[in-house]
Every structure is written in C-alpha cells, then in structure tokens.
Amino acid sequence: MTPAQIADALVAASASESTPLDRRRLQLSAPLAPYTTFRIGGPADVLLEAQTADELATAITAAKQAGISWFVLGLGANVLIGDRGIRGLVIRNAAAAHTISDDGTVWSESGTIMQELVLDTVRAGWSGLEHYIGIPSTVGGALWQNLHFLSPAPERERTMFIAEVFASCEILAEEGDRKVVDADYIQFGYDDTVFHHRRDVVLSATFQLTKADPARLHQILQENLSWRGSRHPWLQVHPSAGSIFKKIEGVGAGRLIDQCGLKGFRVGDAQISHIHANILVNLGHATAADVRALVAHAQAAVKERFGYELQPEVGFIGEF
Incomplete structure (x- = not known):
C-alpha cells in the first residue's frame, strides 16, 4: 500500500469510533529523525501526532482493524530508527493532559514529558518524581522502562524506580480492550515491564506522591541535573x-x-x-x-x- 492508501484505510477503519481520525492530520512520508533524541531515522509511511489518550487508542484500534502495522513513538529516546524508516502508521504520543490533586494523587496522560510533570509536582510541593529530572522520557516511556536513577545526593547509593510511586494506569490491551491495571500486572523489573512482552499501550497513569518542602525538592533537582550533566553528553549538542x-x-x-x-x-x-x-x-x-x-x-x-x-x-x- 502507498502512504496515501494507508491513510485512507485508517480513516475508513476509524469511521465508527467516537472520535474518528481526521485525514488532514495524517502526514505522509514524514521524516522521523526530528522526533528522536538521536536525530536519526527515515520516514514513516504515515505519521499521526495523537493529542489525547482517546485519539491514541482510536489510531491503534483503526490500524489493527485495517491490518496496518503500527508503532507508538514517545519522546524518541532509547530507540534507533532505520534509515529506510517505518512502514505503516507511526503515532507520536503527544497526549499531555495531567492533574495534581490536593492529596498528592497525580494523573497524567502517557504522552506528558516527564520533565514537565516533574517541574509541576515540585512547584506544588509533592515529592516522588524529582529524581528523574533530566532524563528524556514521556510518562508512557517511564513506565515501559521502569525509569530509574541513582539518588539522592551525595551518596548515590540507591536506585530510585518510578514503580515506587506508581498507583495504576489505564492501558489499551493487546486484545483491544481498555482497562485499568495495577503494579502486579505491570511486573516492574530492572529495565523491564510487561510492556516489553505484550503489545499493551499505556494511555494514562496515576502516581501517589508525598508532601515535601519545595525548596528541598528544587535542591534535589539541581543536584541531579549537575550530577547527570557531568556524566552524560548534552543532547542539545551531541544527540x-x-x-x-x-x-x-x-x-x-x-x-x-x-x-x-x-x-x-x-x-x-x-x-x-x-x-x-x-x-x-x-x-x-x-x-x-x-x-x-x-x-x-x-x-x-x-x-x-x-x-x-x-x-x-x-x-x-x-x-x-
């Protein structure tokens, strides 16, 4: 199928969904290098930037119904995309709505960039995500990898995992149903979760944070950014x-x-x-x-x- 035929098939397959795909938002033969931290990669046959979790789920469901291969791209870290690109549909997950409740419960769509969520929670005085500042990831990617970092300073003796503040997440399961699952389902390990072994996709996640002094949290941010920056090349200069x-x-x-x-x-x-x-x-x-x-x-x-x-x-x- 040509990129145009793929796009037409996706639109037709989504017609019965509550939020059908808009043909005008499907980009054909779109370069993917700008959407990866490596700045490397050929074109996607069709690229969609999903703005909401519902749109992300609709796009995946439509691709399955149309028999079109699909891939969800978050912030584009931890991947190398081939020079010839990706066939079928690539969905760039830009679903970034998130809320912080008075009891420290944080709900976020899976396309939220972790750094934005970290900064928002720190400003509000909630602790639990500050350890992951400076690590390029979306919320979905953080769960996929069980995001981790050596913290706090100065000892750097303990690996902090995102699983420690995870409460639940809504997924589009491999079988096609949407459901909320807990940590037992996720099976958090070191650089491993159930998402490495099943084609489930995280739509949104809920974290439980604890109250803390924002001044202390900002200190941790500065310490972690400095420590990480001294050991990793800057993405802005050397992708x-x-x-x-x-x-x-x-x-x-x-x-x-x-x-x-x-x-x-x-x-x-x-x-x-x-x-x-x-x-x-x-x-x-x-x-x-x-x-x-x-x-x-x-x-x-x-x-x-x-x-x-x-x-x-x-x-x-x-x-x-």
Missing part, C-alpha cells in the same frame, strides 16, 4: 539514544568498552562518547548504518578481550 548496551552480570558495559580503548572511536558521524563509553553520539550527520556498524565494532572488541556478549538495550526500529 544520542542514551545507554546503548545492557549491564552484564552487574558489570557496566561502558567500563568494558572504555577498557578496550574505544572512547572517541567513530564510524562516519557516529562516535563512542568521550564522556561515557556506553553512549554513542551523533556528531551531526550520522546514519543508522553508522550506528549499527559502531555497535558491531564495540561488541566485537568486548567479545575478543573479555568474552562478554554485549546486548543492546536500545530498540532497533523499522527498516535498515
């Missing part, structure tokens, strides 16, 4: 997808890559960061092929020297 490889038996992949002397090594415009060897950066015009070649080089070097098989934690999406 990346975050950590490329998973830990191996508790050993950081960056340490192994560094010991292979690969900091600064590059293929095309893709480079192993001088700051953090488990982060690959885009020096300006890197392609997905450049990144894949650099990933393979690091894997081969670590395998040869240490015998470890590095496993990517970044999703390779689309056609390469």
Whole structure:
C-alpha cells in the first residue's frame, strides 16, 4: 500500500469510533529523525501526532482493524530508527493532559514529558518524581522502562524506580480492550515491564506522591541535573539514544568498552562518547548504518578481550 492508501484505510477503519481520525492530520512520508533524541531515522509511511489518550487508542484500534502495522513513538529516546524508516502508521504520543490533586494523587496522560510533570509536582510541593529530572522520557516511556536513577545526593547509593510511586494506569490491551491495571500486572523489573512482552499501550497513569518542602525538592533537582550533566553528553549538542548496551552480570558495559580503548572511536558521524563509553553520539550527520556498524565494532572488541556478549538495550526500529 502507498502512504496515501494507508491513510485512507485508517480513516475508513476509524469511521465508527467516537472520535474518528481526521485525514488532514495524517502526514505522509514524514521524516522521523526530528522526533528522536538521536536525530536519526527515515520516514514513516504515515505519521499521526495523537493529542489525547482517546485519539491514541482510536489510531491503534483503526490500524489493527485495517491490518496496518503500527508503532507508538514517545519522546524518541532509547530507540534507533532505520534509515529506510517505518512502514505503516507511526503515532507520536503527544497526549499531555495531567492533574495534581490536593492529596498528592497525580494523573497524567502517557504522552506528558516527564520533565514537565516533574517541574509541576515540585512547584506544588509533592515529592516522588524529582529524581528523574533530566532524563528524556514521556510518562508512557517511564513506565515501559521502569525509569530509574541513582539518588539522592551525595551518596548515590540507591536506585530510585518510578514503580515506587506508581498507583495504576489505564492501558489499551493487546486484545483491544481498555482497562485499568495495577503494579502486579505491570511486573516492574530492572529495565523491564510487561510492556516489553505484550503489545499493551499505556494511555494514562496515576502516581501517589508525598508532601515535601519545595525548596528541598528544587535542591534535589539541581543536584541531579549537575550530577547527570557531568556524566552524560548534552543532547542539545551531541544527540544520542542514551545507554546503548545492557549491564552484564552487574558489570557496566561502558567500563568494558572504555577498557578496550574505544572512547572517541567513530564510524562516519557516529562516535563512542568521550564522556561515557556506553553512549554513542551523533556528531551531526550520522546514519543508522553508522550506528549499527559502531555497535558491531564495540561488541566485537568486548567479545575478543573479555568474552562478554554485549546486548543492546536500545530498540532497533523499522527498516535498515
């Protein structure tokens, strides 16, 4: 099917929904690089920016009914999109409505950017999300990955997980029904949840926060931003997808890559960061092929020297 045919099929399939898709908002052959933190990726056949959780659910349901492949893109971190792009429908989740109640209950649609939610809760004097400042993610992505960070300062001895303040979320289940689920369903683990194993999609989430002094919360924000900034390349200057490889038996992949002397090594415009060897950066015009070649080089070097098989934690999406 051509992009235009895909768009027409999606509109037809959504006609019976309470909020049918607007053909004028379906972008054809739309470049995806601007919507990823890596600034890499070819076009989507059709791109829709979903403004509400209902629209997100409608688009997925329509794609299923029309037999069209679909992919939900949040803030575009932790993914590498192929140079040939993604076939079918890509839904950029921009559903960002959220509320903060007087008892510390926070409800948010899944497309809300975590940094915005963090700042809003800190200003209101509610603690629980301040640990995740500076990490590029939407609410949906935070749940998908069980977002975590070493905090608080100065010890940095405990990993704080988003699961600790999670109450419930509404999902569009793989089977097609909308329902509210709790932590038992999510099965939070380290960099793992049920969403890695089922095609459920988070529509909205509820968190339970605790009252705290806003001045203290702002101090934590500043400490975390400073600590993170000293260890990670700035996305605004050197785009990346975050950590490329998973830990191996508790050993950081960056340490192994560094010991292979690969900091600064590059293929095309893709480079192993001088700051953090488990982060690959885009020096300006890197392609997905450049990144894949650099990933393979690091894997081969670590395998040869240490015998470890590095496993990517970044999703390779689309056609390469």
